[in-house]
């Protein structure tokens with residue numbers, strides 16, 4: 001197979017049936033403006049009445065096997081956004097990829113208008129509005145993510161070039177394949193035609209892991225925990241930070257409490273919570289003999305939904321994005337920062353107070369990213 005297009009729905013017929021004037025998604029109101037959906041009171045956002053092209057690489061792999069079906073069911077772009085899926089994998093996975101496309105068809109997802117299965121980079125990347133770069137080799141037991149640099153950098157070099165040449169100029173890119181921050185930097189560097197702000201790497205899984213651990217400790221539902229921050233690299237040196245985290249509806253409905261004083265156990269924060277979050281990926285590999293997949297897919301959906309649809313009022317999420325020098329992180333590294341998103345753009349939250357102990361840890365993860373960058377660029 002080079003490329004095979006499966007046309008599932010009649011695109012124009014579907015559009016006219018499913019675009020009312022106002023809709024609600026993720027607790028937010030959208031209205032139709034021409035062919036676009038806009039957040040009411042928030043300017044334009046991703047929602048379009050015409051289909052968007054969504055690329056998933058590594059589409060025959062284990063993360064993709066959860067992710068593609070979450071996208072197809074509307075969990076990433078909302079229940080009114082038609083989708084054209086572009087699925088890329090390597091030639092030896094062509095049969096498995098075909099099986100995935102058969103299952104998409106059998107799932108009868110109304111939002112999926114077509115599926116392009118390809119082992120050819122050019123056709124897979126052409127015209128895409130969203131690129132989810134999952135395809136890469138995962139680490140096994142005993143490995144660190146940066147051990148994958150040599151084998152995975154060449155993938156992101158080629159795909160960065162393809163983004164620059166063939167993708168839509170407003171493409172939003174999320175790199176998942178490890179080491180995700182540095183692979184994203186390689187792709188961005190090779191796509192010099194595109195703004196660096198279009199690129200990001202995934203640390204949302206770490207954020208979700210951290211929020212879940214805090215919710216267990218305090219005894220609240222995880223959706224009551226917000227503003228946990230992950231600083232730096234998606235690696236052992238990442239800095240899970242609860243200094244600015246909030247417990248909502250605690251101690252009673254409608255009230256909020258700072259997480260740190262609610263937890264009231266500094267030893268737990270530094271000696272249990274932080275290392276558990278940092279080592280969680282390895283713990284899953286030790287238990288499953290495979291790396292996290294379903295939870296990674298859920299994190300990818302959360303990351304893209306917030307980027308495109310906007311974060312909730314007062315909410316901070318973590319995304320690895322290009323550093324502009326904020327918090328003294330050298331410009332040009334892909335670094336996980338606290339961000340908010342509006343109108344399809346992220347901005348780094350400024351002015352947060354950083355304790356000395358968190359600052360020391362930020363310096364360590366920064367140093368690791370600088371070293372990874374040097375190693376990766378020596379392979380280019």
Ligand SMILES: NC(=O)c1ccc[n+]([C@@H]2O[C@H](COP(=O)([O-])OP(=O)(O)OC[C@H]3O[C@@H](n4cnc5c(N)ncnc54)[C@H](O)[C@@H]3O)[C@@H](O)[C@H]2O)c1
Pocket residue numbers: 057058059060061062063064088089090093134135136137138139155175176177178180202203205206234291292293296
């Ligand atoms: N950032 C994160 O939070 C996070 C979380 C989980 C996994 N990961 C990483 O995501 C990556 C994928 O994990 P997985 O469990 O799905 O692995 P997997 O081995 O199950 O699937 C990877 C797929 O990518 C394909 N692939 C390899 N090279 C490719 C290329 N050049 N173009 C397109 N496809 C290619 C493989 O054939 C395979 O089908 C790994 O690098 C893993 O470490 C990152």
Ligand SMILES: O=C(O)C[C@H](O)C(=O)O
Pocket residue numbers: 138139145178205280281282284285291292
């Ligand atoms: O740990 C891994 O290698 C996979 C992934 O990055 C994770 O955090 O689960």
